[in-house]
Amino acid sequence: MSRPTLTPLAQSLPESVPFVGPEALERRSGHLFRARLGANESSFGPSPRVIEAIAAAVSSVWKYGDPENHDLRHALAAHVAVPVANVMVGEGIDGLLGLVARLYLNPGDVVVTSLGAYPTFNFHVAGFGGRLVTVPYENDRESLAALAEAAQRENARLVYLSNPDNPMGTWWSAAEVxxxxxxxxxxxxxxxxxxxxxxxxxxxxPPLAIDRPNVMRFRTFSKAYGLAGLRCGYAIADAPAIAAFDKVRNHFGVNRLAQVAALAALADQDYLQATIGRIAAGREAIAAIASDNGLVPIPSATNFVTIDCGRDGAYALSVLQTLAARGVFVRKPMVPTLDRCIRISVGRPEEIAILAEELPGALKAAG
Amino acid sequence: MSRPTLTPLAQSLPESVPFVGPEALERRSGHLFRARLGANESSFGPSPRVIEAIAAAVSSVWKYGDPENHDLRHALAAHVAVPVANVMVGEGIDGLLGLVARLYLNPGDVVVTSLGAYPTFNFHVAGFGGRLVTVPYENDRESLAALAEAAQRENARLVYLSNPDNPMGTWWSAAEVxxxxxxxxxxxxxxxxxxxxxxxxxxxxPPLAIDRPNVMRFRTFSKAYGLAGLRCGYAIADAPAIAAFDKVRNHFGVNRLAQVAALAALADQDYLQATIGRIAAGREAIAAIASDNGLVPIPSATNFVTIDCGRDGAYALSVLQTLAARGVFVRKPMVPTLDRCIRISVGRPEEIAILAEELPGALKAAG
Known part of the structure; x- marks a missing residue:
């Protein structure tokens, strides 16, 4: 039957939800997870001042948020010590990456990334018709040499680097980046x-070299700040690149409570530092549990620890599944040879205790 | 200097913020508005149960929201009595309209709308390279005959109709639509x-004819439900059109508190009905104030009243500006001949009292 048709590009895209959320897994299994250690959230939560700020703002949710994100944008600029013209706020890094793909990618333009790196970025690239060229990880790190070589060879429009890296937790020094x-x-x-x-x-x-026109940095309130549910991230770049977001962004996209919460979170750097300390302790605890069970934790600069299960991807998947059956939600890389690992987010001590309790049995059941 | 280049389409787009928010106007003037009657928000606010639901959920903002919007999507489907496959939740109608433009518009494809209708829709159409073909309003209503004629003549890819209409407040019957x-x-x-x-x-x-493949309906929690600040809207259409959103949407875009709040708002239909009653009373009050001042209120089916100031666009703009200087925020259409009007959102009785107090002086000052 005759009906409205999608663009050829849209027709070519699969209908997908790139991440299956823990809620979806819980709905399928009929059981709630006892330890939510898979999504790299911060179960320490945000600063109490953030909770207060949201509570104080709830009665104003009938008002549209500020489409210019004025107060938050200015606070961020002051925080990272760059002019306001060099900062843009968006609906999480996800939302900003989508806008970048839209602004820069002509159909067929090459985008270089590491094989096994951030799937949502790849989703956006495909969604705007870009052509992904991937290079393998090397020793569980993104290969700067291979990324640079591919970018040069292909005259890439965009190249993506996560530093520290997700899903491996590894990192490069500022000088190397x-x-x-x-x-x-x-x-x-x-x-x-x-x-x-x-x-x-x-x-x-690295220092923020905002006069460099070919580098855009992305940061977020979803991880250490503990606000994954509110969708607020920001980009830092040279002024023309930042101004270009105003060509296409969904101006009311960052919601009112997200703006309020992010502003309060940014103002409480003491709490952030305390959280960072708790995350570091949690990383050590997870690494110790891994070692105690004969597994090899990969050194991490993130809020998770990726653990080498020592065998193939099927085995690591089995470990993940047996953990899930025991109420422990973790995730894992899917691309060989990263897929020999599982990735465990730092959670509260009581959640890590559940991991310690369940991992030996899960490994045994995984065979 | 050599630098990354935007796509030709992106280069052609202006950097803009389509709506200047009341916050921006307040920053410029240095004065807060005493009556916020310009953004078609609901200053009655959401149901008290929504406030409670948000408060109860605040401690979980460290968790990502459900990328499938499962509970809200199911509740909406039940509420409008269609299968879940016919409903998609998004970051406000704005966000959903942007996705539709992206999914359906090839460069140069024609989109038909009324001259003076929703600017954000036009922003999205331009942003994906569509070609806008506009038809004039007729007697302050969108002209169904002219829209249909233009859509047929141009074999339009999309045609936009707001019913009831913004910015005029007028409407067509279900049978006519x-x-x-x-x-x-x-x-x-x-x-x-x-x-x-x-x-x-x-x-x-009109009834929801979800088997009709060329109609997509959009509804929102921003207006009568009083949740403009949270960005949550939904689309209703046939299943293939709804499924296509999963090709491109920002899966975590609807934030956790927005999902929680919308779910609670939907569950309190008594509060919604009470709000609708208060909005109807507010419309009558605004219309009476207009008449008392020798102006002509246009009958409205919305949460605002558009008022014919009886002279040209420059005069109506002057009325708007003098009201703003007196602390009353309203908006106005900018396209002739709609521009002879100002548009006043229903507010709380105390805000409408400020309008009644300030309008005579504003009209006198506007000359």
């Missing part, structure tokens, strides 16, 4: 995803 | 924006 950025063609835009930047060792995040 | 839909080419998708549907008289919204 800077050298990488400098080696890229001037027309290749480096998308440097620093979602896990707050939990990384000092010396991991 | 159904005849309009039936007159469109089967390959033209009608986007029927029913953001103001709850406040319209019975018999304004």
């Amino acid at each position: 800077e050298a990488f950025a400098a080696s890229l063609p001037p027309t290749t835009l480096l998308l440097l995803d620093e979602a896990y930047g707050e939990t990384a060792p000092a010396g991991t995040m | 159904e005849a309009f839909a039936a007159s469109l080419p089967p390959t033209t998708l009608l986007l029927l924006d029913e953001a103001y549907g709850e406040t319209a008289p019975a018999g304004t919204m």
Whole structure:
């Protein structure tokens, strides 16, 4: 029957939900997870001041949020010490990455990323007709050399690097990242995803060189700040690149409570530092549990620990599934050879205790 | 200097914020508005049960929201009595309209709308390279005959109709809208924006003919439900059109508190009915104030009243500006001949009292 038709590009895309949420898994199994350690959230939650700020703002939810995100944008600019013209707020890094794909990708344009890196970025690239060129991880790290080589060879429009990396938790030093950025063609835009930047060792995040027109940084309130449910991230780049977001963004997209919460979270840096300490302790606890069970934890600069289960992807998947059956939600990389690992987010001590309790049995059941 | 380049389409787009928010106006003037009657929000606010539901959920904002919006989607499907496969939740109608433009518009495809209708829709159409073809309003209503004629003549990909209409407040009956839909080419998708549907008289919204592949309905929690700040709207259409959203949507886009709040709002239909009654009373009060001042209120099915100031656009703009200087925020259409009007959202009685107090002086000052 004759009906409205999608664009050829849209027709070519699969209907998908790139991440199956823990809620969907719970609905399928009929059981709630006892330890939610799979989504790299911060179960320490946000600052109590954030909770207060949201509570104080609830009575104003009938008002549209500020489409300019004025107060938050100014606070962020002051926080990272760049002019306001160099900062844009968006609906999480996910939303901003989608806008970047839309702004920069002509059909067929090459985008370079690591095989096994962030699926949502790949979803956006495919969604705007970009052509993904992937390079393998090397020793569980994104390969700066291979990324640069591919970007140069393909004259890539965009290149994506997560530092620290998800899903492996590994990282490069600021100096190494800077050298990488400098080696890229001037027309290749480096998308440097620093979602896990707050939990990384000092010396991991390069200085903000906002006069460099081919680097865009991404940060978020979803991880260390504990606000994954509110969808608020930001981009830092040179002024023309930031201004371009106003060509296409959904202006009321960052909701009123997200703006209020992010502003309060940013103002409580003491709480952030305390959380970072708890995350570091949690990483050590998870690593110790892994070692106690004969597994190899990969050093991590993030709020999760990726653990080498020592055998193939099928085995690691089986470990994940047996953990899930015991009420422990974790995730895992799916691309060989990363797929030999499971990825465990830092949770509260009581959640990590559940992991410690269940892992031996899960490993045994996984065979 | 060599730098990453935007797509030709992106280069052609202006950097803009389509709506200047009241916050921006307040920042410029240095004064807060005493009556916020310009953004068609509901200053009655949401149900107290919504406030409670948000408060109860605040401690879980560290968790990502459900990317499938499962509970809300199911509740909406039950509420409007269609299968779940016919409902999609999104970041407000704005967000959903952007996705539709992306899914359906090839560069140069024609989109038909009324000259002076929703600017954000036009922003999305331009943003995906569509070609807008506009038809004039007729007697302050969108012209169904002219929209249909243009859609047929141009073999339009999309046609937009807001019923009840923003910015005029006027409306067509369900039977007239159904005849309009039936007159469109089967390959033209009608986007029927029913953001103001709850406040319209019975018999304004056609039955949900979800087997009709060329009609998509849009509704929202931003207006009568009083949740503009949370960004939550939904689309109702045939199943293939709904499934297509999963090709491109930002899966975590509807934030956790928005899902919780919308679910609670939907469950309190008594509160909604009470609000609709208060909005109706507010419309009458605003219309009476207009008449008392020698102006002509246009009959409205929405949560605002558009008032014919009886002279040209410059005069109406002057009325708007003098009201703003007196602390009353209203908006106005900008396209002739609609621009002879100002548009006043229903507010709380105390806000309408401020309007009554300030309008005579504003009219005098506007000359």
